[in-house]
Amino acid sequence: MLSHDQNFKNLFIDYPLQALRFFAPSEARHIDLAHYCLHLAEMFKTDRIVPVVVFLRRGRYATELQLGSEHRTYLNFAYIACDLSRLPYQKYLHEDNIAACVNLPNMDYTGVSRLEVYAHATRQLRRLEPNQRKLAKYLDFIDIYGALTEAERREYAQHYPEEATYMSAFAERFRQEGIQEGLQEGRQAGITEVLSGLLQTRFGTSALSDDIRRRLARADIATLQCWSQRVLTANSLREVLR
Numbered sequence: 001m002l003s004h005d006q007n008f009k010n011l012f013i014d015y016p017l018q019a020l021r022f023f024a025p026s027e028a029r030h031i032d033l034a035h036y037c038l039h040l041a042e043m044f045k046t047d048r049i050v051p052v053v054v055f056l057r058r059g060r061y062a063t064e065l066q067l068g069s070e071h072r073t074y075l076n077f078a079y080i081a082c083d084l085s086r087l088p089y090q091k092y093l094h095e096d097n098i099a100a101c102v103n104l105p106n107m108d109y110t111g112v113s114r115l116e117v118y119a120h121a122t123r124q125l126r127r128l129e130p131n132q133r134k135l136a137k138y139l140d141f142i143d144i145y146g147a148l149t150e151a152e153r154r155e156y157a158q159h160y161p162e163e164a165t166y167m168s169a170f171a172e173r174f175r176q177e178g179i180q181e182g183l184q185e186g187r188q189a190g191i192t193e194v195l196s197g198l199l200q201t202r203f204g205t206s207a208l209s210d211d212i213r214r215r216l217a218r219a220d221i222a223t224l225q226c227w228s229q230r231v232l233t234a235n236s237l238r239e240v241l242r
Contacts, residue, residue: 051079
């Protein structure tokens with residue numbers, strides 16, 4: 001299971017602008033998504049950073065860190081603290097924001113049953129996220145922080161049969177797709193390994209440069225099979241990979 005830290009890092013990476021609008025709305029008004037990424041600033045070559053620290057439990061948290069000597073401050077680091085447990089569930093109930101939707105179970109939902117919160121979060125995510133991989137990833141996120149007991153899961157299936165049936169069918173379909181994808185990747189890796197051996201035998205170990213290895217790694221199965229046939233008759237590596 002991923003740590004809380006990694007779960008929320010993933011949320012910022014997958015939905016940077018929505019996460020910022022939810023966790024730090026005052027900063028989100030000035031953000032250009034094309035030039036912004038909280039987690040990977042170097043990748044986007046930007047020096048605009050908005051540090052956000054997400055807290056799951058209520059408490060008193062410092063929002064600034066100063067390091068230095070008695071003569072000078074060398075580091076002054078401030079961040080926006082978002083205490084999810086203090087956010088009112090009702091306020092975000094109908095937000096078209098995935099970062100808010102998947103965090104409904106982490107909010108203050110006093111007076112509302114945990115099953116209702118869980119059901120609404122999964123229903124909203126299904127409506128907002130068309131990408132099946134992300135949908136699976138964040139249904140799991142909701143499941144982790146919803147933290148239903150076995151008894152609650154049985155009660156959930158009774159009171160929300162449509163959602164429970166969907167979740168079960170979706171999980172099974174995604175599991176089967178994962179198995180097929182794993183088999184495909186295993187087959188591809190096997191062909192790549194065999195072809196690499198053939199190329200080294202035919203043209204020498206030095207023929208497999210880093211660039212060639214990257215081409216082999218990126219190639220699909222049909223291309224690898226084609227190259228495997230050519231290696232038997234080709235006079236050069238370039239002729240094999242043309």
